Amino acid sequence: MNIQNLSRGQLEERLAALREKYDSYKALGLKLDMSRGKPGAEQLEITNAMLDPALLGNFKAENGLDVRNYGLLDGIPECKRIFSQILEVAPENIIIFGNASLSIMYDYIAQCMIFGAGDEPWCKQSGIKFLCPVPGYDRHFAILEHFGIEMINIPMNESGPDMDMIEELVKDEKVKGAFCVPMYSNPTGITYSDETVRRFAALKPAAKDFRVIWDNAYCVHHISDSHDKLLNIFEACKEYGTEDNFIEVTSTSKITFPGSGVSVLAASDANIAAIKKRMTVQTIGYDKLNQLRHANFLKDKAGVEAQMLRHAEILKPKFEAVLSAFEKNLAGKGIAEWTKPNGGYFISLDVCNGCAKRTVALCREAGVTLTGAGATFPYGKDPDDKNIRIAPTFPSRDELCKAVEILCLCVEISALEKLLA
Amino acid sequence: MNIQNLSRGQLEERLAALREKYDSYKALGLKLDMSRGKPGAEQLEITNAMLDPALLGNFKAENGLDVRNYGLLDGIPECKRIFSQILEVAPENIIIFGNASLSIMYDYIAQCMIFGAGDEPWCKQSGIKFLCPVPGYDRHFAILEHFGIEMINIPMNESGPDMDMIEELVKDEKVKGAFCVPMYSNPTGITYSDETVRRFAALKPAAKDFRVIWDNAYCVHHISDSHDKLLNIFEACKEYGTEDNFIEVTSTSKITFPGSGVSVLAASDANIAAIKKRMTVQTIGYDKLNQLRHANFLKDKAGVEAQMLRHAEILKPKFEAVLSAFEKNLAGKGIAEWTKPNGGYFISLDVCNGCAKRTVALCREAGVTLTGAGATFPYGKDPDDKNIRIAPTFPSRDELCKAVEILCLCVEISALEKLLA
Numbered sequence: 001m002n003i004q005n006l007s008r009g010q011l012e013e014r015l016a017a018l019r020e021k022y023d024s025y026k027a028l029g030l031k032l033d034m035s036r037g038k039p040g041a042e043q044l045e046i047t048n049a050m051l052d053p054a055l056l057g058n059f060k061a062e063n064g065l066d067v068r069n070y071g072l073l074d075g076i077p078e079c080k081r082i083f084s085q086i087l088e089v090a091p092e093n094i095i096i097f098g099n100a101s102l103s104i105m106y107d108y109i110a111q112c113m114i115f116g117a118g119d120e121p122w123c124k125q126s127g128i129k130f131l132c133p134v135p136g137y138d139r140h141f142a143i144l145e146h147f148g149i150e151m152i153n154i155p156m157n158e159s160g161p162d163m164d165m166i167e168e169l170v171k172d173e174k175v176k177g178a179f180c181v182p183m184y185s186n187p188t189g190i191t192y193s194d195e196t197v198r199r200f201a202a203l204k205p206a207a208k209d210f211r212v213i214w215d216n217a218y219c220v221h222h223i224s225d226s227h228d229k230l231l232n233i234f235e236a237c238k239e240y241g242t243e244d245n246f247i248e249v250t251s252t253s254k255i256t257f258p259g260s261g262v263s264v265l266a267a268s269d270a271n272i273a274a275i276k277k278r279m280t281v282q283t284i285g286y287d288k289l290n291q292l293r294h295a296n297f298l299k300d301k302a303g304v305e306a307q308m309l310r311h312a313e314i315l316k317p318k319f320e321a322v323l324s325a326f327e328k329n330l331a332g333k334g335i336a337e338w339t340k341p342n343g344g345y346f347i348s349l350d351v352c353n354g355c356a357k358r359t360v361a362l363c364r365e366a367g368v369t370l371t372g373a374g375a376t377f378p379y380g381k382d383p384d385d386k387n388i389r390i391a392p393t394f395p396s397r398d399e400l401c402k403a404v405e406i407l408c409l410c411v412e413i414s415a416l417e418k419l420l421a
Numbered sequence: 422m423n424i425q426n427l428s429r430g431q432l433e434e435r436l437a438a439l440r441e442k443y444d445s446y447k448a449l450g451l452k453l454d455m456s457r458g459k460p461g462a463e464q465l466e467i468t469n470a471m472l473d474p475a476l477l478g479n480f481k482a483e484n485g486l487d488v489r490n491y492g493l494l495d496g497i498p499e500c501k502r503i504f505s506q507i508l509e510v511a512p513e514n515i516i517i518f519g520n521a522s523l524s525i526m527y528d529y530i531a532q533c534m535i536f537g538a539g540d541e542p543w544c545k546q547s548g549i550k551f552l553c554p555v556p557g558y559d560r561h562f563a564i565l566e567h568f569g570i571e572m573i574n575i576p577m578n579e580s581g582p583d584m585d586m587i588e589e590l591v592k593d594e595k596v597k598g599a600f601c602v603p604m605y606s607n608p609t610g611i612t613y614s615d616e617t618v619r620r621f622a623a624l625k626p627a628a629k630d631f632r633v634i635w636d637n638a639y640c641v642h643h644i645s646d647s648h649d650k651l652l653n654i655f656e657a658c659k660e661y662g663t664e665d666n667f668i669e670v671t672s673t674s675k676i677t678f679p680g681s682g683v684s685v686l687a688a689s690d691a692n693i694a695a696i697k698k699r700m701t702v703q704t705i706g707y708d709k710l711n712q713l714r715h716a717n718f719l720k721d722k723a724g725v726e727a728q729m730l731r732h733a734e735i736l737k738p739k740f741e742a743v744l745s746a747f748e749k750n751l752a753g754k755g756i757a758e759w760t761k762p763n764g765g766y767f768i769s770l771d772v773c774n775g776c777a778k779r780t781v782a783l784c785r786e787a788g789v790t791l792t793g794a795g796a797t798f799p800y801g802k803d804p805d806d807k808n809i810r811i812a813p814t815f816p817s818r819d820e821l822c823k824a825v826e827i828l829c830l831c832v833e834i835s836a837l838e839k840l841l842a
Contacts (some may be wrong), residue, residue, distance in 0.1 A: 036491070044480070044489045051474040051710075059465070068465045070457075070679040098519050099708045106703045113535055114544060114568070123535060123544055139702075146702045147535070258491040260710040281560075281567045282527045287520045287708065289472075289681040 002334040003415060015416040018409055022366060025406050030367035032403035037186070037345040038394045039258055039311075040318075046310045047256045050297040056289065057296070067288035073279050076288055078295035079262065085301035086220060087248065088232045089266040095275060098286045101251040101263040105179075105213050106143050108247055108265075111278065112176075112211065113147055118244075119209035122149075122176065131169060131178035133161035135348055135376030135387045137186040140179035140215070144378070149176070151378035156188055160196035167199065173206035177213065177245075183230040184218035187376055187389035188348040189341020191228035201236035203245065214248040220304055221254060223312045223319055224342035234266070243268035252294060254345065255307060262286075262294050318392040322347055322404050329408035335415040338390075347390040348376070355414040356385045362410035368403045423755040424836060436837040439830055443787060446827050451788035453824040458607070458766040459815045460679055460732075461739075467731045468677045471718040477710065478717070488709035494700050497709055499716035500683065506722035507640060508669065509653045510687040516696065519707045522672040522684040526600075526634050527564050529668055529686075532699060533597075534568055538630035539665075543570075543597065552590060552599035554582035556769055556797030556808045558607040561600035561636070565799070570597070572799035577609055581617035588620065594627035598634065598666075604651040605639035608797055608810035609769040610762020612649035622657035624666065635669040641725055642675060644733045644740055645763035655687070664689035673715060675766065676728060683707075683715050739813040743768055743825050750829035756836040759811075768811040769797075776835040777806045783831035789824045 003011065059068050061076040074080075075096025084091045097104050113123045122128055129150040132141060136156075144151050152169065154161040160182070169175050180200075182192040192200075200212065214233055222228070237243040246268075252261035267275065298304050323340055326349070330336040338349045351359050356373035363370050371389040374380040390407075392400055424432065480489050482497040495501075496517025505512045518525050534544045543549055550571040553562060557577075565572050573590065575582040581603070590596050601621075603613040613621075621633065635654055643649070658664040667689075673682035688696065719725050744761060747770070751757040758771045772780050777794035784791050792810040795801040811828075813821055 038491050041487070044487065047489070048474075051477065053469075053472040053474070056472065066462070066465065068468070068678045068680055070459050070674075100704050100706075103704045110531055110535065114531065121544075123542075139705075142702045146699065253491075257489045257710060259489055259706060260708045278567065281563045283521050283524045285521075285680060287681045287711070289678060290708070290711070 002332060003412070003419065004334045008420070011416055011420055015413065015420065018413050018416070022362070022409055022413060025409070026366045028367070030402065030406075032367060032395060032399050032406075033369045034391055034395060034400070034403050034407070035369045035371045036394050037391045039254060040314065040394050040396070042314050043311055043393070044257065046307070047297075050256055050293055055293055055296040059289075059292070061288065061292060065288070067292045070284050072285050072288060073283070074276060075286070076291045076295065079291040082295060082298055082300055082304065083250070083264045083266070086304060087216070087250065087264070087266050089234055089248070093234075093266055093269065093272055095265045095272065095279075096286060096291055097263040097265060099259065099261050099263065099290075100253070101215070101217065101249040102139055104249050104263055104265050105140070105215065108211075108213065109143055109147055109149075112209070115278070117209035117211050122209075125174075127174050128176045129172070129174050130176060131161075131166055132378050133178070133180060133185070134378070135187055135382075135389070136179065137181055137215070138375045140213070141378045144179070153378060153383070154178075156185065156190060158190060160190065160192035163196055163199040167203065170203050170205035170207070170210065175205065176207050176209060177211040179213045179215065181215045181217060182233070183216055183228060184221055184341055184344025186217070186344065187346035189339045189344045189346060191230055191342075194231045197231040197233055198236050201233060201242055202240050203242065205245070210245050212246050214246050216248055216250045217254070218344040219250050220308050221311070221345070222308060222343040223315045226342065228342050234268070244270050247271060254311070255304060256294060256297070260290065262291055315393060317397055318400055319347065321397055321400050322390060322392045325401065325404040325408055329405070330411060333412065336411050345391060345393055347392065349388045349390050349411075350386045351388060351411050352415045352418055353384045353386050355411070355418055356382060356388050358414040358417065359407070359410045360388060362413060363407055366406050366410070368406045370407070423753060424833070424840065425755045429841070432837055432841055436834065436841065439834050439837065443783070443830055443834060446830070447787045449788070451823065451827075453788060453816060453820050454790045455812055455816060455821070455824050455828070456790045456792045457815050458812045460675060461735065461815050461817070463735050464732055464814070465678065467728070468718075471677055471714055476714055476717040480710070480713070482709065482713060486709070488713045491705050493706050493709060494704070495697060496707070497712045497716065500712040503716060503719055503721055503725065504671070504685045504687070507725060508637070508671065508685075508687050510655055510669070514655075514687055514690065514693055516686045516693065516700075517707060517712055518684040518686060520680065520682050520684065520711075521674070522636070522638065522670040523560055525670050525684055525686050526561070526636065529632075529634065530564055530568055530570075533630070533632065536699070538632050540630035543630070546595075548595050549597045550593070550595050551597060552582075552587055553799050554599070554601060554606070555799070556608055556803075556810065557600065558602055558636070559796040561634070562799045565600070574799060574804070575599075577606065577611060579611060581611065581613035584617055584620040588624065591624055591626035591628070591631065596626065597628050597630060598632040600634045600636065602636050602638060603654070604637055604649060605642055605762055605765025607638070607765065608767035610760045610765045610767060612651055612763075615652045618652040618654055619657050622654060622663055623661050624663065626666070631666050633667050635667050637669055637671045638675070639765040640671050641729050642732070642766070643729060643764040644736045648763050655689070665691050668692060675732070676725060677715060677718070681711065683712055736814060738818055739821055740768065742818055742821050743811060743813045746822065746825040746829055750826070751832060754833065757832050766812060766814055768813065770809045770811050770832075771807045772809060772832050773836045773839055774805045774807050776832070776839055777803060777809050779835040779838065780828070780831045781809060783834060784828055787827050787831070789827045791828070
């Protein structure tokens with residue numbers, strides 16, 4: 001029953017019935033949170049064994065270094081090796097950082113602002129711009145806004161961002177780069193197609209100091225058995241000699257502990273050399289005890305994959321709960337569309353144009369917290385006011401089922417309200 | 422026997438004898454390192470118990486937060502409380518960061534460059550300057566050089582930097598701040614007197630965006646029973662309302678593990694608010710598992726003091742070995758002066774003017790690595806070429822005794838060479 005086909009009377013009747021149901025939910029005084037891309041309590045348990053001090057042995061990294069003491073800027077070899085296997089990048093092109101890849105990205109942009117990326121410092125060039133696939137990750141946008149870099153929305157389609165638009169825009173030398181989540185994108189869950197990755201690699205930007213932050217946060221975060229595969233950006237770049245245009249980051253935040261993981265940067269020889277040079281001024285080295293803990297717990301790529309299967313076992317029923325509720329309550333009504341990701345942490349829900357804010361507000365009133373409408377767009381401004389990021393991982397499955405039931409109700413109420421307005 | 426009083430013939434005779442001794446040392450093919458302010462192997466052992474997972478209990482901080490997950494920007498309360506006791510600063514004025522206070526300082530200066538400190542960004546103000554007490558810490562100077570901030574040498578005397586000079590220089594609005602190690606200063610080991618701290622607090626700089634980085638790295642790092650006491654800078658500031666001029670940092674790098682400690686920033690209400698605001702863009706939070714590990718291992722100020730007594734037991738004989746060798750081999754000869762610190766990690770050795778580089782080179786040839794001559798001055802330039810930083814902590818006591826014997830020999834050889842030149 002597509003509600004677009006209902007008569008005004010039928011719409012009014014249906015809205016009244018839904019409002020009654022809504023009020024009864026509201027009366028329950030619920031407090032449910034679907035706002036955060038945060039692992040749930042169960043997921044934290046599967047990493048506790050990493051805290052066994054036996055994993056640290058005699059505190060020596062395989063290069064003989066005592067990990068308790070000062071020294072070693074770029075990470076212990078056994079930790080680099082694991083990410084070398086996962087990202088398919090040579091260990092020399094990898095640096096292990098602290099507990100948050102967000103800090104790597106922030107700092108990389110800060111460095112470009114003060115020292116530039118091989119050309120004049122960005123802070124001395126006026127009117128610089130970044131390309132932002134939308135819907136996207138609010139914390140990427142926050143970094144760009146913080147540094148006063150203008151953001152340009154690039155619509156996402158099923159194979160990634162609109163590459164025609166990007167190829168056109170990079171002809172402007174003020175366009176200095178882009179922030180991407182190429183695999184299980186936040187929030188759409190889409191993985192860039194091989195063609196999209198190749199077109200990124202083939203970009204010939206006018207700016208000599210063009211940098212794409214390739215935030216591969218969900219590189220091993222599959223929840224489906226038939227999982228996505230992302231083409232290695234640096235392999236794709238080889239044909240065009242464009243390796244310097246890409247800074248890839250990832251972390252173990254959603255592999256081991258969100259608060260106490262290790263983060264990773266992969267880049268070209270030239271970029272690694274430049275980053276290491278300023279790191280000598282910036283730090284004496286990151287937490288190597290935590291690196292050794294990670295290396296000996298995860299062991300290798302196969303170890304990481306085994307760990308991710310344990311996460312998937314917990315996450316799969318949660319994603320299914322949301323998707324089946326959407327299917328049951330929203331499908332065929334002409335009021336919503338959503339993604340069905342094979343991995344990552346989010347589902348992207350598009351409601352009727354102009355209804356996202358109202359839907360989120362209705363949910364809030366009924367005790368269900370969602371990511372703010374607009375958060376998935378630069379400056380918090382969704383031009384169509386239609387996108388809502390659904391984060392199914394943190395609540396328990398029971399809470400989630402209740403929350404998504406209320407969400408579906410609010411999606412339909414706001415659609416009916418709009419049709420009747 | 423002051424060698425200044427010897428005849429040329431006597432000098433020549435003595436130099437020949439010392440050179441013979443030097444050659445016999447050289448023939449041993451030693452490899453001794455006194456260059457690094459790095460805890461020794463024994464010191465690392467006394468913190469191993471911090472890795473017992475039992476210390477992490479049920480992973481809950483006292484505010485109920487699961488430390489394994491995301492969240493909490495500014496640090497867990499029990500960790501803040503310990504540093505609140507040590508620094509005598511309210512917990513609200515403390516932020517716990519990652520494993521290196523160097524990164525806090527680097528980042529603070531980077532922020533001032535891009536966003537300023539309440540006035541125009543420093544990168545948009547030309548010719549800005551910082552005051553650098555000398556001899557000082559090479560990594561402070563490296564940060565300032567990296568950002569292109571001009572450094573002005575301020576001589577240290579027994580009660581701290583020359584405050585007359587500082588009071589005069591801050592009348593220049595281009596002078597934006599200073600880097601200080603106010604307690605057991607690197608490398609002199611001097612602690613600023615109460616009067617020096619009060620004069621810092623009373624400064625009325627012309628610059629509205631004046632910031633002193635108060636690097637209290639050695640705040641609890643006593644090696645003598647009669648230890649120094651540093652006046653609380655923020656207490657001193659109250660009288661003058663100058664709290665905003667000071668950013669204090671410290672860390673547990675030399676309390677627990679050098680590579681895996683926690684670092685701490687203390688500042689005024691206004692500065693804390695500004696720092697927290699940009700932290701929301703910069704990180705999701707620092708490693709709280711490591712914070713809980715630290716809090717439950719160290720417990721409180723008394724726990725930290727007990728831990729520092731264990732370090733002092735190991736360090737005291739090393740410092741004594743150096744000082745007694747200096748006394749035996751250098752005293753009364755008119756060729757060297759040195760500090761006798763009650764804490765910290767260094768002894769500052771002044772040789773004859775123009776002899777530091779030669780002394781360090783002679784040592785290197787004989788297999789003894791020292792901190793490079795000049796490293797304790799901005800731009801690596803010691804105007805008198807006389808200061809050498811001695812780091813007695815890393816070598817074993819036996820190695821240290823041999824190394825310092827050779828050092829004393831080289832000090833005298835270079836002095837004799839100069840007198841005879």
